[in-house]
């Protein structure tokens with residue numbers, strides 16, 4: 316079992332390593348963000364836009380890159396995960412299902428999937444409560460999260476829950492959806508994170524990130 320877990324982690328890391336184009340932006344999948352990164356990592360973290368080939372991320376897998384010193388998730392959602400975002404029971408539990416709060420870089424992504432393409436989610440991986448890194452929990456109805464868990468992100472610090480579009484549930488310590496950073500597709504499969512085509516990233520200022 317332990318060997319399987321190590322293999323899985325290694326596989327995820329290799330996926331992340333091959334998906335990021337150019338050096339510097341890779342934080343590795345599922346590794347908690349910590350303030351004690353080494354100096355070269357900090358320099359890399361502060362550096363500008365990162366390109367990711369989303370085609371190299373397996374459906375259902377998530378990688379973490381660094382942008383402006385913060386972890387950013389790139390999740391390749393499966394068709395089932397996309398379909399679940401529509402679930403009426405889920406929608407009823409969300410605080411801001413239509414992304415009315417300006418937690419995204421543009422109205423272009425203020426939609427039900429909070430993204431430019433339904434299958435690709437890009438969000439800042441920092442809980443909008445007090446800044447912990449949530450965990451990716453795609454499993455349905457796991458014992459520890461209960462029968463009403465649709466898959467999403469769970470913050471272990473104080474229990475905030477987000478769905479697979481980074482939308483926060485009602486009555487959670489976290490007040491807002493996870494921020495969607497500026498990005499655009501430079502090709503069919505490559506996304507550039509940290510920039511927009513019209514310089515709109517300069518005005519991007521979510522309330523919490």
Ligand code: FES
Pocket residue numbers: 442443444445446447470471472473474475488489
């Ligand atoms: S920091 Fe996430 S719930 Fe408090």
